[in-house]
Amino acid sequence: MSRSIPITVTVNTTEYSRSVEARLLLSDFLRHDLELTGTHVGCEHGVCGACTVLLDGAPVRSCLLFAVQANGREVMTVEGLSTGPNPEQMHPLQTGFWDAHGLQCGYCTPGILMSIVPFLEENPDPSEQEIREALSGNLCRCTGYQKIVEAVQVGARLMRETAK
Amino acid sequence: MKPAAFDYFAPKNIEEALALLGEHGYDAKPLAGGQSLVPTMNFRLAQPTVLVDLNGIDELFFIRESGDGLRIGAMTRQRAVERSPLVQRRAPLIHETMPHIAHPQIRNRGTFGGSLAHADPASELPALAVTLDARLRVQSSRGERWVAARDFYLDLFATDMQPDELLVEIAIPDLPARTGWAFDEVARRHGDYAMAGAAATVTLAEDGTIAAARLVYLSVGDFPTQAVQAEALLTGEQPTAALIRAAAETAAAQDIDPGSDIHASADYRRHLAKVLAGRVLARAVERAKMTADDRR
Ligand code: FES
Ligand code: FES
Numbered sequence: 001m002s003r004s005i006p007i008t009v010t011v012n013t014t015e016y017s018r019s020v021e022a023r024l025l026l027s028d029f030l031r032h033d034l035e036l037t038g039t040h041v042g043c044e045h046g047v048c049g050a051c052t053v054l055l056d057g058a059p060v061r062s063c064l065l066f067a068v069q070a071n072g073r074e075v076m077t078v079e080g081l082s083t084g085p086n087p088e089q090m091h092p093l094q095t096g097f098w099d100a101h102g103l104q105c106g107y108c109t110p111g112i113l114m115s116i117v118p119f120l121e122e123n124p125d126p127s128e129q130e131i132r133e134a135l136s137g138n139l140c141r142c143t144g145y146q147k148i149v150e151a152v153q154v155g156a157r158l159m160r161e162t163a164k
Numbered sequence: 165m166k167p168a169a170f171d172y173f174a175p176k177n178i179e180e181a182l183a184l185l186g187e188h189g190y191d192a193k194p195l196a197g198g199q200s201l202v203p204t205m206n207f208r209l210a211q212p213t214v215l216v217d218l219n220g221i222d223e224l225f226f227i228r229e230s231g232d233g234l235r236i237g238a239m240t241r242q243r244a245v246e247r248s249p250l251v252q253r254r255a256p257l258i259h260e261t262m263p264h265i266a267h268p269q270i271r272n273r274g275t276f277g278g279s280l281a282h283a284d285p286a287s288e289l290p291a292l293a294v295t296l297d298a299r300l301r302v303q304s305s306r307g308e309r310w311v312a313a314r315d316f317y318l319d320l321f322a323t324d325m326q327p328d329e330l331l332v333e334i335a336i337p338d339l340p341a342r343t344g345w346a347f348d349e350v351a352r353r354h355g356d357y358a359m360a361g362a363a364a365t366v367t368l369a370e371d372g373t374i375a376a377a378r379l380v381y382l383s384v385g386d387f388p389t390q391a392v393q394a395e396a397l398l399t400g401e402q403p404t405a406a407l408i409r410a411a412a413e414t415a416a417a418q419d420i421d422p423g424s425d426i427h428a429s430a431d432y433r434r435h436l437a438k439v440l441a442g443r444v445l446a447r448a449v450e451r452a453k454m455t456a457d458d459r460r
Contacts (some may be wrong), residue, residue, distance in 0.1 A: 005172065022172035022215070025206075044165065045203035045331040049269065058243070058272040065273070068172055069219060115269060136354040137267025 008072040011036065013082030018045045020067045027051045029067035030077060038078040038110050042139070049138035052111040053077050059115050078110035092158035093117055093151075104142035104152025112148065120156050124163070128153070139142065167339060171257065177331060178224065178303065180192035181216055186305045186328045188214040194330060195219070196278030196282065199270050224277070227251060233337040238277025245269065245276050247448075255336050257296060257345040257363060260289050264347070267355045280316075281331045283323050285429075286350070286357040290317060291382040293334070294390060297365040301333040310335075314363060317387035343367040344451030346444040349382070350436050351426070358383050359428040359435035364444040368435065368452045374398045377448075379415055379441055384433050386421040391419035403449040405434045412441035 003049040004019035011034060018033055027044070030036045030053070042048035044063045054076040062075075081091040087098070093113055096102065103109045112135065119134045120126070126134070132145075132154045140148060172417050176180040185192055193212035195201060196219075204210040218224060224239035227248050236245065245251050245260035247435070265271060265288050279289040280300065293300070293313035300311045302325055318323050325331065339345065349361030361382040369375040377392040377398040394415035401407050416438035424430045 013449065020171065023165070023167045023169050025202075028166075044206050046199060046270065049267070052269055056271075059269045061199075061269055062274050063200050063206070066172070066198075068174075069198075119268075133354055134268070137269050146165075 003058070005068050005071075007068055009067070009070045009072075011076045014075055016061075022066060022068050023065055024058055024067045026053070026065040026067045026075070027062040029094055030062060031069075033067075036077050036079050039049055040107055040110055042107065042111075047139070048108070048111070049110055049115060052114040052138070054114060054118065057118065057120055063109050063113040076114070078113055081113060091117065093120065093155035095158055096155025097148075097151040100147060100151035100154045102143070102148045108142075110141040112140070116152055116155070122154070124156060124157065124160050125151075165206050165208060167202070168208055168211040170212055171214045172217065173214065174220050176220055178330070179305075181218060181221060182207035182303060182305045182328070182330060183399060184214070184216045186331060188216075190327045192216055192327070194281075196281070197241070198278075199266070199274040200278070200282050200284065220329075229254065230335065233335060236276050236334045236336065238275065238332050238334065239279075239336060240276045242271035242276060242279070246271060253339060255296065255346060257339075257365065258292055258336070260345075261292055261347040261363070264288055264349055264351075264355075264361075266269060270355075277331045277334060280334065281323060281325065282314075283317055283321050285386050285388075286383040288347070288358075288361060288363075288382060290361050291361065291380045291388040292347070294388040295365060295378050295380040296336055298337075299335045300331055301335070302329045303332050304329040308332075313388075314390065320335045320386040322387075339365060340367050342369075342375075342452055342456040344448040344453070344455065346447035346451065348440050348443050348447075350440065357427070360384050360422070360433050360440060362437065362440040362444045363434075364441070364448045366398070366445065366448040366452050367405070368449075368456055372402060374401055374449075375409075375447070376405050379411070379419075379445065380438075381415075381420055381437060384420045384437055389420050391397070391415035393418050393443065398445070403452075405446070408442055408445045408449070412438045415441045 007015045032040045040050040042050035046064045047062045053062045083089045192214035197216045223238045226237040252259040263429040296444045299312040346460045347363045349358035352359045363376045367376040377395045394411040422433035423429045
């Protein structure tokens, strides 16, 4: 019944080949098999958004996908955002969160970053209302969202500046 | 929680998928976007022993024009429908409604046909399908048939489909001339399931009276609820504010029998139903007048 299925998935530009059970969720594959624990699991039923990753560039809930469904596809996790371990190598949106205090415990942050990076790439100068709508699929138990909205505004500005 | 073990198949075409569904019957579940199925599997509310993943079947992904409207492949992502200029032009009611469905992260995976076949009474697309007189093409290895959306929904999460059947394509007819449309819903937060929602189309006759009206609710019953008494009240009359108010009251009082749950009481749902009907009917009439003016 639980036979293993061989899969090859590209995560943050590195190709990984593993054998997995069909029922293994993509979120658990990333965290347990690949030890990429930046992707967080809050609810495991698609409500909180903490597990959001990019699948072929589009944000999706990794707790609602089976790892076998990522076979042959490209996944990007929060680990793929920065270019290195130092603060100045962070993605401009991460710098925005740093500067504007966009996180407290940080549990929701990876999912928010992975939702907002593609949002800002499409809509580089969003209104506050648009930002709030873009955040509506991600729950945060700490911040009350105000600081997150500000962090996205700072991040958007930094992204626009680096794009120049 | 984690899903129970299952056998996984990823067929490459419809024929293979139908053979698998035919062979495994009630034990098998087709996996479309998985945005409803996977959570229920994670909770072990659903424990299919065979999963037939439709995501590799290219022939189920399409949006194209037909002589009398649009054809949408069942696996077309909701996000693709939302962004399609064809849908915006030929099925503006669908275009207007798509952003109300959950969140972009969900719509990137969720599919048009998956939502229709799942038949969640709180979801938007089944109500739209009934409003627009959509027809659904259902296939099995025994053959194929077309089902009208209004005959498709039988009960809570229950449709007219057999376990070996697959929804493959949806036909959305063009709106008649001088027709306006509108959708609205009330949810606690943007993207949450609505406590109540309503879709309407109104067609005006040459003399400005209402030739036909359609009003369909979601989230106030076990499946999309058509407000037939309100529709009858509107038909043949001048679309005045007083008439719309009377129709909204009739719809909320007589056409629906909402239940209470943790999200909203039955009384509150009735209240929402009245307010929403007033809004969507008024907006549909406005738009019908505009298209009538355009054509002059
Ligand atoms: S863990 Fe995936 S949405 Fe909450
Ligand atoms: S910072 Fe703690 S959940 Fe968002």
